[in-house]
Amino acid sequence: MSFSLNASPVRLHVNGSTCSVLARLDETLLDVLRRELKLFGAREGCGIGMCGACTVLVDGKPMSACLMLASLAEGLDLVTIEGLADGGNLHPIQEAFVDHTAFQCSYCTPGFILTTKVLLEENPAPSVDEIREYLSGNLCRCGSYVKIIDAVLDAAERLRSEGD
Numbered sequence: 001m002s003f004s005l006n007a008s009p010v011r012l013h014v015n016g017s018t019c020s021v022l023a024r025l026d027e028t029l030l031d032v033l034r035r036e037l038k039l040f041g042a043r044e045g046c047g048i049g050m051c052g053a054c055t056v057l058v059d060g061k062p063m064s065a066c067l068m069l070a071s072l073a074e075g076l077d078l079v080t081i082e083g084l085a086d087g088g089n090l091h092p093i094q095e096a097f098v099d100h101t102a103f104q105c106s107y108c109t110p111g112f113i114l115t116t117k118v119l120l121e122e123n124p125a126p127s128v129d130e131i132r133e134y135l136s137g138n139l140c141r142c143g144s145y146v147k148i149i150d151a152v153l154d155a156a157e158r159l160r161s162e163g164d
């Protein structure tokens, strides 16, 4: 049996839209999101599943797009940071990160925000230790952790008050 590494069409459902992209069998979802769809919010840091800079939501769970083959993402529900805002309105988690200046270079920020979204869906009132634990797969090389925790606590409060 032989495998072709020529690019072939893959249908991806991203941020609420379905599109056809070209991907080789050995290409990661991260590469294809960036090259084919120009969705640059997911970044490559380590490329080996250790830093969380490439985080996207796959069927509602945070995943490292650098570890997932694009061809295997067919039919799954994908959300990138570009899909989080509601039109011109930032998501409350994005607002909290901005208000707390929870970043320096911001390379890690999309990954932190997407992981935070799932954390707060699963646990609307997390403790600081629970936040640290849940976000432990996301690394910030600028060391903005204190402000990131503050932003997550604030985002949790904003989301809870929206639900009141």
Ligand code: FES
Pocket: 043, 044, 045, 046, 047, 048, 049, 050, 051, 052, 053, 054, 055, 064, 065, 066, 067
């Ligand atoms: S680039 Fe994917 S986890 Fe680091």
Ligand code: FES
Pocket: 102, 103, 104, 105, 106, 107, 108, 109, 139, 140, 141, 142, 143, 144
């Ligand atoms: S703000 Fe620079 S890596 Fe986190």
